[in-house]
Amino acid sequence: MKKTTIPLIRLVPGLIIGPASWLGPYIVMNSLFLPALIQHLDAQNKVGLVALFSTCGMVIAAISNMVAGALSDKTKSRFGKRTPWIIGGAFAFMISMIGASFAPNIPTLLLAWMIGQAALNFIVAPMVAWIDFAPKDGKGTASSAYGGLGMALGNNGFNVIGALFLSQFRLGFIIFGIITFIGVLIATWIVREPSNLDEELPIKKTKKEPFTLKRISLIFPKWSIGRDYYLALIGKLFQGVGNFAITGYILYIMTDFLHRGSATQSSIQLINMIMLIFGIVMGLVAGPISDKFKILKYPVALSTVSLAFGALALFILRDNMGIIIYAFAAGIGMGLWNALDNLLNLEVIPDQNRVAFFLGVYNLGNTITQAIAPVIAAAVIGIFGYSGIFIVSFVLSLIGGISMLLIKSVKR
DSSP, X not given: OOOOOOOHHHHHHXXXXXXXHHHHHHHHIXXXXXXXXXXXXXXXXXXXXXXXXXXXXXXXXXXXXXXXXXXXXXXXXXXXXXXXXXXXXXXXXXXXXXXXXXXXXXXXXXXXXXHHHHHHHHHHHHHHGGGGGSOGGGHHHHHIIIXXXXXXXXXIIHHHHHGGGGXXXXXXXXXXXXXXXXXXHHHHHHHOOOOOTTOOOOOOOXXXXXXXXXXXXXXXXXXXXXXXXXXXXXXXXXXXXXXXXXXXXXXXXXXXXXOOGGGHHHHHHHHHHHHHHHHHHHHHHHHHHHHHHTOOHHHHHHHHHHHHHHHHHHHHHOSHHHHXXXXXXXXXXXXXXXXXXXXXXXXXXXXXXXXXXXXXXXXXXXXXXXXXXXXXXHHHHHHHOTHHHHHHHHHHHHHHHHHHHTOSSSOO
16 A cells, blocks of 8 residues: 655644644643633632543543544545544534633533543544654654644743733633634645545454453554553653643642742743743754654653753752753753654554554653643642652653663664
8 A cells, every 4th residue: 555645845834833733722721721710710629620630631531542543544535534533623622622711610611621632632643643644754854843843832832822811811711722723724724635535444354252352452462562662652651741740730830839929920931932942943953863863762762861850950949040940951851852752653653554543642642641740740749749749750751761762673
């Protein structure tokens, strides 16, 4: 079966605008607007409620991401296999966030947020598979565009603007929900995924059997086959939890731990501006350098060292200098990571006929870790206070890097 390729001149802009359009608004709402609205509705139980929302979101994200990836792998349409799901997910996400903005109580907000979590993953799983449309000698550039530039803009660029809406968080839900839909529409129009109506999708003829562990092994290959893929997944989960343990509670860290008071908004903007700059720089250079020198595993693994150092600096200094060092270290680390980790995963996928499924599961690290991290962080805060978050982030980031270094099929 001939593999579909899309020229980088179309693919790269789409891989920048696309992830920025879903990740940016989600990050802003998850780290700023949702905690602010929860605090408004039930200030006394805010830490526990953030953990509850994260736990429920984790379950929804895990299920919907795998379903979305599997469905898009099997889709045939005049707009390709990914585009219909991406646009549908973006529209549903916009509607659910508008619903969240009007939530009068915690149960209503939880329902709207869970619908949004499901819809978001119908964007994420198919969209990351766009990387596989890149020509063979341009996959590093495509991965860098998606993770380095697109996700840098999403992770940090939108928070700079989002911080301006901290006092109008209900309006923020509406505005950023609309931004997601419009941005995704623009990205799909630029990429213009070709029709796959003539494509012969792989069909496995199997007799209907009861649901057993053997059938699960057909979905997820055993360790001996998928070892490197699982190591990459473990690395992403640990690195992601280490990172989002801090960013998921950044509003409360600034107000309740660092006591920034009126400087909270400017401090959040400073961190995200520095991280945005480094993210863009790494996005521009990391992919092409990886393509040219055939180096991939080491920079991905070593990026976690930078994240760990940033967490430690903020824990020790707890002042303006600590904030700046954290922003620099996290900016370099996340910039390198986002630029190259998707390409590393693409290299270790155990079944090339299910690219969207395995990339989708891997990219649960962008949503599920944001769900797991606040749960772990809430427990740590309850036992050790806010200072414990930084030690957890330091340790988990290093474990993530070690997991990446243990991958064998990618030499360096």
